[in-house]
Amino acid sequence: MAYSLQDFCRDTREILKSGSSREQVEKIKLRMERLLLDQQFVGDYFNDQQPQGLKRIYIDPQLGFEVMTYRYDQARKSQPHDHGDSWAIYGQVREYTEMAVWDRTDDGSDPDRATLKEKTRYRLNPGQAGVYYGRELHSAATPVNTRYLRVTGTDLENIERLRIDAATGKIERIRARQTGAARVSA
Numbered sequence: 720m721a722y723s724l725q726d727f728c729r730d731t732r733e734i735l736k737s738g739s740s741r742e743q744v745e746k747i748k749l750r751m752e753r754l755l756l757d758q759q760f761v762g763d764y765f766n767d768q769q770p771q772g773l774k775r776i777y778i779d780p781q782l783g784f785e786v787m788t789y790r791y792d793q794a795r796k797s798q799p800h801d802h803g804d805s806w807a808i809y810g811q812v813r814e815y816t817e818m819a820v821w822d823r824t825d826d827g828s829d830p831d832r833a834t835l836k837e838k839t840r841y842r843l844n845p846g847q848a849g850v851y852y853g854r855e856l857h858s859a860a861t862p863v864n865t866r867y868l869r870v871t872g873t874d875l876e877n878i879e880r881l882r883i884d885a886a887t888g889k890i891e892r893i894r895a896r897q898t899g900a901a902r903v904s905a
């Protein structure tokens with residue numbers, strides 16, 4: 720049965736009305752995987768006219784969650800980062816995302832420096848979505864021509880998030896709106 724962006728946003732609204740625990744966000748993930756399978760949706764938003772980079776296709780006026788499409792013709796690799804007090808779900812449409820999840824092994828006392836250990840690594844293939852909740856550190860690598868859908872609990876550009884250099888441990892606090900749209904994290 721068809722499942723449209725409007726259906727997805729309606730279901731997400733219903734789920735989030737009672738809160739945004741991990742359990743609830745996992746429920747949204749299942750709806751998102753249903754949306755990723757809808758050929759009409761994929762054809763409408765992930766066609767040849769899809770713009771490069773990110774495009775916001777829905778923002779909820781009441782609850783603030785938002786839906787974005789991503790298209791990258793070049794391979795990309797992000798540093799470990801979190802989503803502050805919010806959450807994100809990434810849903811693969813074309814190619815794949817190699818996702819790594821990281822643990823901090825320091826005690827958090829140094830505001831500028833962290834030590835990290837890779838906890839797990841897996842691939843999101845088309846039709847699969849992954850939840851990245853709050854302060855969970857993750858990094859993504861994508862090959863050429865990758866496309867995916869991202870849903871976040873709020874506009875991440877407005878909240879403080881951490882990005883940590885995996886090699887040096889240097890902590891960067893990001894609040895992208897201050898420095899321009901190029902700093903949207905993936």
Ligand SMILES: [Fe+2]
Binds near residue numbers: 801802851904905
């Ligand atoms: Fe992320």
